């Protein structure tokens with residue numbers, strides 16, 4: 600049976616996957632592999648765009664990311680997992696596309712602008728960093744991907760990719776590249792434990808898949824709830840309550856969760872009780888992932904084999920797209 604649509608997704612190899620990733624899109628990818636032709640790109644080159652002087656941060660995380668994906672149920676016989684730096688066509692396409700995108704267009708990309716501010720790059724932006732939306736467009740188009748699962752922070756990248764697709768197709772004079780659309784995650788950002796920011800690798804506030812039950816208990820106990828919920832009988836607030844944000848993301852019995860929320864709001868349900876429910880839920884979720892991950896990390900040769908196999912398959916597809924562009928531009932004389 601031929602599969603429906605080509606999906607390209609992936610993550611920068613700058614750290615382990617965390618619960619924010621699980622809530623956002625990673626668990627969805629496990630479902631999508633059943634119905635779609637899915638490729639996961641382990642983006643080591645993109646990871647270097649803001650870590651150029653610290654390559655270890657990226658190199659040490661490549662197999663971590665592969666193990667994370669496999670441990671949550673990504674099946675390499677259904678999903679292709681590949682390594683960006685071993686796909687030279689992506690770098691070549693980035694070069695070709697760089698000539699049809701202006702610097703001011705890159706500077707206008709709201710995600711990049713935001714990141715430049717957050718990373719303190721205002722005066723010293725690495726050229727590769729400014730250019731990363733183009734490299735992302737190269738990734739997407741090289742695989743002929745038409746469906747891209749993303750968080751809302753990534754929407755400007757899809758827009759910019761489609762601009763490049765239209766421009767390149769018009770230069771070449773035929774539709775060599777395919778436009779893509781986003782598959783938006785319906786999950787709001789998973790907050791950090793204090794509820795003040797989102798969980799993210801760079802903030803160093805993540806809960807990763809190798810967390811032990813003991814560590815998890817400590818982390819759940821630290822979660823911000825509601826400052827005004829002083830006694831159990833008092834009504835409590837759900838909005839901004841980190842425990843309920845995590846329950847929303849991971850608690851499967853939605854009817855029971857609605858009851859818990861109503862009980863909390865009218866009073867009589869303590870934070871100790873809601874945290875206990877969450878802890879049990881997270882332990883149930885993470886324990887099988889942690890065990891599987893441990894096994895996977897004990898055989899790095901096998902992880903490398905999986906990554907190599909997926910990469911070799913991807914070299915063919917991405918190479919073909921790059922060749923089409925070269926032919927379209929009249930460069931392919933031999």
Ligand code: ATP
Nearest residue numbers: 611619620623749750788789797798799800801802
């Ligand atoms: P960094 O701090 O380096 O930006 P990160 O932890 O934010 O890393 P990204 O690699 O930026 O992770 O995230 C990739 C994708 O994962 C995002 O586009 C988003 O969809 C999803 N994601 C990341 N953090 C969260 C979160 N806290 N909640 C939900 N989704 C998230």
Ligand code: MG
Nearest residue numbers: 752799800801
């Ligand atoms: Mg991020």
